[in-house]
Amino acid sequence: MTPELAALQAIGWPITAAEPLPADPVWRQALLDHPQARPARVTEQHRSGYVVSEGPDSGYRVESLPEWQRPANYKKGSVAPEQRPGVGDWLLIEGDGSRGKVVALLPRYSAIKRGAAGEHYKQQLIAANIDTVFIVCGLDADFNPRRIERYLLLVRGGAEPVVVLTKADEAIAADENAVAEATGALIELAQGVAIRAVNARDRDGSVAAMAPWLQPGRTVVLVGSSGAGKSTLTNSLLGIERMKTGAVRESDARGRHTTTHRALIPLPSGACLIDTPGMRELKPTGEEDVAENFSDVEALAEQCKFRDCSHDREPGCAVRAAIEGGRLDPQRFANYLKLRDEVAGAANKLANRRAQKADEKVAGKAPGKRPDDKHGRR
The missing domain is CATH 1.10.40.50 (Probable gtpase engc; domain 3)
Incomplete structure (x- = not known):
C-alpha cells in the first residue's frame, strides 16, 4: 500500500492493500471519471466552505460549489441542505492545497440526520459515512431512558448504535447498584444494542471496553446532550486533553456547549471520531422505522x-x-x-x-x- 493510500485509510477510506480502489462501483466510476482528482474527507464544515483532509495530519480549506451555497428555496440549481456535504463526507479534489477545487461529492453509505427546528419540513445532517454511533448518556440527572429511545430511533439503520453510559465511577460511589440498575432499565428498550458503562476519564480501564468499535478504518460519531461527557470521552480516546470540557449544573446535570461544531478527529487506534455539539431537540425525519x-x-x-x-x-x-x-x-x-x-x-x-x-x-x-x-x- 502506498503512503497516500495508507494516509487515506487512517481517516476511513474503504480500501485494502490488495485493492486500491473502493468496492463501491459508483465510487470507482467517479474516480475513473476524474483521473486528476484525489479523495479527501470533510473534517469541518463552515458557512462558505469546508476543511478537508487527505490523512490524519493534514487539513486545508476548499470552497463550496455554487449550488451548495444557494438558499434551499432557490429554484435554479439548488441543493437541499441535507444533500450538501457534511462532516464525514468524501469529496474529489483537483489542484493543490489552498487552490484545491471540489469536483464531486461521493455517495454516502450511511448518514445520521434529524428533523430541523421550525414549522417547515427540513432535514439536518449530523454526520456522514458512519459505522458506529455512540449514544452518550451520563449516569447522573442526565440519565433518561426515553431520550435514549429517541436517539435509537434516529440513528438505527444508518449505522450500529452503542449506548455509552458515562460517569459510572460517580454513580457507583453514590450507589453500588446504580450501574446494574441503569443497564437493566435499558435492556428492554435497547433491543439487542450493546450497552457499555464507563468512567470517561479512565483511559486505560473501562474506556478500553469500547475498542471493538474503534478498529482501523472505522468511523464513530458521538451524540448526546450537553454535559453527558462526550468531550471527556474524546480526550480519553485521544490520550491527550484536546477537547475543552466543562462542569455541569448540580440542579439538572446540564452542561454548556463545550463542543461548538462537528469535527472529525483521527484516533491513535486508527479509527476516526466525530464529536458533535449537544442536541436538545431530536425531531424525526419521517424516514425512521x-x-x-x-x-x-x-x-x-x-x-x-x-x-x-x-x-x-x-x-x-x-x-x-x-x-x-x-x-x-x-x-x-x-x-x-x-x-x-x-x-x-x-x-x-x-x-x-x-x-x-x-x-x-x-x-x-x-x-x-x-x-x-x-x-x-x-
Missing part, C-alpha cells in the same frame, strides 16, 4: 384480538394485558405512541415536500414557459 425500534410492542400488537386495536379499552388487547401484567413498561408504550405519531407526521410532510418538488420540476419543463414566469403570465 418505528417497528424496528419497538419490535417488542409491535409483536404484542399482532396478538391483539382486533387488527385495528387502539390498545385502549378493546377486549382481547395483548398490549394492555402486558402492561397490566408487568411485562411491558407503560412509559415505553407511551413513548412508542408519541414517536409513532411524530414519525407519521414527519413522513407526511416529507411526502408533500417531494410531491411539490416533482410538480415544480414538471412545471419547469412545460413548453413555452419562461423560468422567471412564476405565475404563468407573460
